[in-house]
Amino acid sequence: AQTVTQSQPEMSVQEAETVTLSCTYDTSESDYYLFWYKQPPSRQMILVIRQEAYKQQNATENRFSVNFQKAAKSFSLKISDSQLGDAAMYFCAYRIKAAGNKLTFGGGTRVLVKP
Amino acid sequence: DTGVSQDPRHKITKRGQNVTFRCDPISEHNRLYWYRQTLGQGPEFLTYFQNEAQLEKSRLLSDRFSAERPKGSFSTLEIQRTEQGDSAMYLCASSPWPVAGIPTDTQYFGPGTRLTVL
Numbered sequence: 001a002q003t004v005t006q007s008q009p010e011m012s013v014q015e016a017e018t019v020t021l022s023c024t025y026d027t028s029e030s031d032y033y034l035f036w037y038k039q040p041p042s043r044q045m046i047l048v049i050r051q052e053a054y055k056q057q058n059a060t061e062n063r064f065s066v067n068f069q070k071a072a073k074s075f076s077l078k079i080s081d082s083q084l085g086d087a088a089m090y091f092c093a094y095r096i097k098a099a100g101n102k103l104t105f106g107g108g109t110r111v112l113v114k115p
Numbered sequence: 116d117t118g119v120s121q122d123p124r125h126k127i128t129k130r131g132q133n134v135t136f137r138c139d140p141i142s143e144h145n146r147l148y149w150y151r152q153t154l155g156q157g158p159e160f161l162t163y164f165q166n167e168a169q170l171e172k173s174r175l176l177s178d179r180f181s182a183e184r185p186k187g188s189f190s191t192l193e194i195q196r197t198e199q200g201d202s203a204m205y206l207c208a209s210s211p212w213p214v215a216g217i218p219t220d221t222q223y224f225g226p227g228t229r230l231t232v233l
Contacts, residue, residue, distance in 0.1 A: 004157070033220055044119075045158075045206070045224040091157050095220060100171045101146060101210070103222060105157030 004092055004106035012112040013082045020067075021077045021109045023092030031097045034068065034075045039108075040088040048090070051075065079111070087113045117142055119225035121207050127231045128197055135193045136228045140209030147190050148222060149182055150206040151175065158206055164190060197232045204229050 004025045013019035025034070036048040051059045051068050058066050063083075067076045075094075079086055092106040120139045128134050140147050145166050150158035161180070163171040166187040176182075179197075184190040194201055208222040 035221075037224075044226045047221050047223075050221065093157070101148070101163055101220070101222075102160035102171060102173075103148075103150075103158070104160070107157050108155075 004094060004104055006090075006092055006106035006109050008109045009107075010110040010112065012114060013079070014114050015084060016081055018078060018080045019082060019111060021079075021090055021092075021111070023075045023077070023106055025073050025075065025092070025094055025104075025106075027073070027094065027096060029096045029098060033095045033097070034066075035093045035095070035103065036064070036066070036075075036077045037091045037093060037105075038086075038088045039091065040085075045091070049077065082111075082113050084113050084115060087111055119207055119209055119223055121205075121225040121228050123228055124226060125229050125231075127233065129233050130197060130199060132197055133193065133195045134197060134230065135191055136205055136207075136230075138190045138192070138207030138225060140189070140207070141211075141223055143211065144209035144223070145187065145212050146210045147184055148208040148210075149190070149192050150208065152204040152206055152227070153202075161192075161205075194230075197230075199232050202230055202232045 032053045034051040037045045038048045039045045049061045049064050063080045065078045089108045091108045093103045122137045147164045149161040152158040160173050162182050164184040167184050179195045182192045204227040206227045207225045210222045
């Protein structure tokens, strides 16, 4: 079975500091996309960042960056200069190109931001 | 902002009743997805439409569940004879037609319908 594992149920970070969320996945496919989604409390899920597996360069989006290690099947998210609005559940997900369009999600990591 | 909308946002029903949820995708998005999210878990894929064709169904989608997208625009998800185990957030997402050179595989999610089965 293809799975996504987020080993940290909850992470706490001081405002303006940096936090890193871990994600590992298990697939035998070589062509896929990886995503981090953010789900604020009682609000809809929004895309934070995406990475194409064939690209070695790590994706960045403003304060958000990833560390993609394809051989290790690891896809961690770094949030720099954390802000109060970053408090949310963060989900790691992937989509296998040859297996349709469904996303397979991890169990999520709750990020708490302390002022 | 014409994002993905879902109706109703909350539904409380008694075990054994039928319920129907509606999803309106972003205009001109031809792909539509349904996911289920139980408390404290990540979303799980249920089914996927491309235009009006239902192209993929998860094993999670038992015969009590049916989804339609009759005109390739909005979609409905019906659960018959609801059970307490059906209590969850039902999420809808949409994505546009792939265009060469443009990453269009991003799925845009709606706010979800929270179902509580008593």
